[in-house]
Amino acid sequence: MTYQVYDTTLRDGAQREGISFSVVDKLAVARLLDEFGVGFIEGGWPGAVPKDTEFFRRARTELNLRHALLVAFGATRKAGVAVADDPQVRALLDAETPAIALVAKADLRHVERALRTTPAENLAMIRDTVAHLVAEGRRVFVDGEHFFDGYRTDPAYGAAVVETALDAGAEVMVLCDTNGGMLPSQVTAVITDLTARTGVGPERLGIHCQNDTACAVANTIAAVEAGVRHFQGTANGYGERPGNADLFAVVANLQLKLGIPVLPEGCLEQMVRVSHAIAEIANIAPDTHQAYAGAAAFAHKAGLHASAIKVDPLLYNHVDPAVVGNDMRILVTEMAGRASIELKSRELGLDLAGRPETLSRVTNRVKELEAGGWSFEAADASFELLVRSELPERAPAKPFTLESYRVIVEHREDGAVVSEATVKIRVRGERVIATAEGNGPVNALDEALRVGLTRHYPELRGFGLADYKVRILEGSQGTGAVTRVLVETAGAGRDWTTVGVHHNVVEASWHALVDALTYGLDRAHV
């Protein structure tokens, strides 16, 4: 048996607080998971959740999966009910999937206190349900709920659950760390003991780990190292409470660290795209710092890192980011050294190699400005303008010079608050005075500048303010508090961010706005 990559984003992932997939969302997520190359997609619980019943109905005609098989999830029959009479078991068959996953109690305390039945009846529920579904032609996986907790208090009963499920025809018995409390050494110890006690080979076992100790990925890897061939997880680790094992990290670790090819050729590099697309559908901001898939997974801030990366990127990256579809990024901040500045500039198309004095000047300016509250980490456009101001042959053209600006905020009798700005500027030798209103002082300033500049630069109409962020920074070393403004501008299919800092919020915004217009106009003429 090869490895079974089993995704439960649409079932366990959907149990995460804040996620509510529509049927259309579920179909879209299933297509993405299939593109990522997983072998099984657990689509939900038909008969329990109406959207899941509908998902399986539509999946029959609307999904054309290349790699994955759909799995319907449900529970063993009810205690004291004949399996053929259990409507929940009937709904599993009606989902018409090739495989079914059954959640079964595997911990005596749950049998007695949650199911309120006898140990023997629980085993009969497992046996009857598995045999019934297998007789109906389904592949059956049994999820042993609370398996590890149960086994550690009563290994004989845990072993009986495994033997009952497999003897009844289950393809794989999945050991679940339902409360997510295990550590990797404990997972290994239970699997080693179980296989020795029962003679069941680890290749008949599966693993499903919740992330309550932040060990779900490590626990899953430990189980695979102990011989388990079926492993479950979810996209981005979504799941009940802190979540499930992040399937992306599990798969990447197995392929890249242990050399076990678990995905079809060419699929691993789809990871970042699939991860972010599923996050969008789940309406959860992608986790920037997620291992492998996060935007910062290969982002380097420290100057020492950059100086080694300049020699060889692998000196400070554990793998080549491209193998999972990610990119390396160099961040320019107060922690930058000359190597960081050189690499970042190269990323922006500016070659500073062989210009040690320029590099030192830019590095020192960045450090001084950052000490005063500037932040270039998220403001590539302002950083590029700063570097270019040190390069006579690439210095950006100034679209105008400022004589003065004035902004007023008027609170009217009727409660309306209106801002008005006037700018006096020189554009291509002409003195221009322009006034505009706005819903706030920054909006009014932006509008007034545009009124004054558009006759000379009609391309300004092609871009506009997309986002505006303000942060008040604590004063230090005897200075007052300062305001940092980040302005995001969008146009012509791209966006760029600029920064401004001052103790006055309008002046900080002015700096960021002027950089935004200068950069945008410069780009329009490249």
Ligand SMILES: CC(=O)SCCNC(=O)CCNC(=O)[C@H](O)C(C)(C)COP(=O)(O)OP(=O)(O)OC[C@H]1O[C@@H](n2cnc3c(N)ncnc32)[C@H](O)[C@@H]1OP(=O)(O)O
């Ligand atoms: C560990 C996991 O995450 S497993 C996945 C859990 N997912 C979900 O619970 C989401 C979907 N669940 C649901 O929609 C509902 O809980 C349903 C439809 C399944 C059941 O709803 P209800 O019939 O109202 O029952 P309720 O949720 O209150 O209790 C669960 C019942 O299932 C029984 N049960 C629990 N586990 C099992 C099992 N493995 N096998 C058989 N019966 C079980 C409980 O004993 C309880 O029975 P009771 O109603 O006779 O007391």
Ligand SMILES: CC(=O)C(=O)O
């Ligand atoms: C089945 C499952 O989701 C669990 O036991 O955690």
